[in-house]
Amino acid sequence: MTAAATCEPPFATGLAPHAGTFPGHISPTSAKNYLGCPLRFWFEKIACVRKPVPPALHLGKAVHAALQAFHLARWRGGDDSPEAVAAAFGKAFHELERDEGPVGFDDEADREKARLDGLRMVAAYLDSPECLAGMPRAVEVPLREEIPGLSVPLAGTMDLVASDYTPVDFKSAASRPDPWGAAFDHEIQLVSYQLLIEAATGVTPPSLDLVFLVKTKVPQVIRVQSPPADTHRKRRVTALLETAVLGIAEGRFHPQPSMHCAWCRFKSGCMRWTPAMTLPGTERTLPG
Ligand code: SF4
Structure with a gap:
């Protein structure tokens, strides 16, 4: 990434400014998690309540680590052989279980x-047309940028930035994704990456890409492309990010029941929730 571009704020969200207060920055992942359910976000990110890791999450992280090793090897001229990538997967599978488990x-x-x-999914990526062919522009580079309309810096780490500045994010999935639904579901992340790249380089990426590694019997690798966001989409996503900042800064961590409750790890704690209750066994108070 090169010199930052200067740009005038194209709009204001109209939300209260929280510069200099908690949170110190916002990432698209945190914003999406907070907006999905503020109380689940509180359990995971603020109270740091440990629960057994779902196997699908563990598998996705190990696959992600293997792809990261492959892309970094390509970028730095290291060992990008299938054997080295399989070894990176095995190491991550073991170390994540040891450090973040139990699974x-x-x-x-x-x-x-x-x-x-996981080994089959990684091999399927390496054999697929979606596998990185040339030299990437960046791999796992953290960016932190001031974004017009957002009261704290936006921070994010892109899995891969292609040579033409297209950000690529890799996802593990149990079934084949619907392209429109996948792009819509990941809109905050994709547009945030565009905002970060534009702020850091002044370049608008030609596409915002997701690559799904699907855990079917014969694994599939599917690319979902989204066009670069226009001013309306940027404004919408910036307002969503700012809504999360505002909620976190003001301590609004209420339950938000939805279909996601079916696989939430914090159902029992959620059922005990009332505004300003104390989390059993801790000194922590659940804000309302
Ligand atoms: S059970 Fe549902 S409402 Fe409760 S914390 Fe989990 S996701 Fe949120």
């Missing part, structure tokens, strides 16, 4: 199935 596997057979699924 909620049913038994050892379930664990081994997940490990083999």
Whole structure:
């Protein structure tokens, strides 16, 4: 990334400014998680309540680490062979379980199935037309930029930035994604990456890409492309980011029941919630 571009604020969100207060910055992942359910965000990111990691999340992180190793090797001229990438997957699978676990596997057979699924997904990416062919512009580079209309800096780390400045984010999925739904679901992340690239380089990426590694019997690799955001989409996403900043800064961490509750790890704590209650076993108070 090169010199920052200067740009005039094209709009104001109209929300209260929170510069200099908690949170010190906002990432698209945090904003999406907060907006999805403020109370679940509180359990995960503020109270840091540890729960067994869902196997799908563990698998996705290990696959992500393997792809990261491959892209970094391409970028730095290291060992990008399938054997090296498979070894990176195995190392991540083991170390993530040790450092962030326990993982909620049913038994050892379930664990081994997940490990083999991950190896197949990584191999499918390396064999696919979506595999990085040339030299990327950046891999896993953290950016933190002031964005017009946002009262704290926007921070994010893109999996991959292609040579033409297209940001690419990799996702693991259990089933084939619907392209429109996938782009809509990840709009905050995709547009945030565009905002970061534009602020850092002055360049508008030609496309905003997601690459899904689908854990079907024969793994599939599917690219979903979204056109660069216009002013309306940027304004909408900036306002969503600012809404999360405002809610976190003001301590609004209420439950937000939805279909996601079915696989939420904090249901029992959620059922005990009342505004300003104390989390059992801790000194922490749940704000309303
Ligand atoms: S059970 Fe639902 S409402 Fe409660 S914390 Fe989890 S996602 Fe939020």
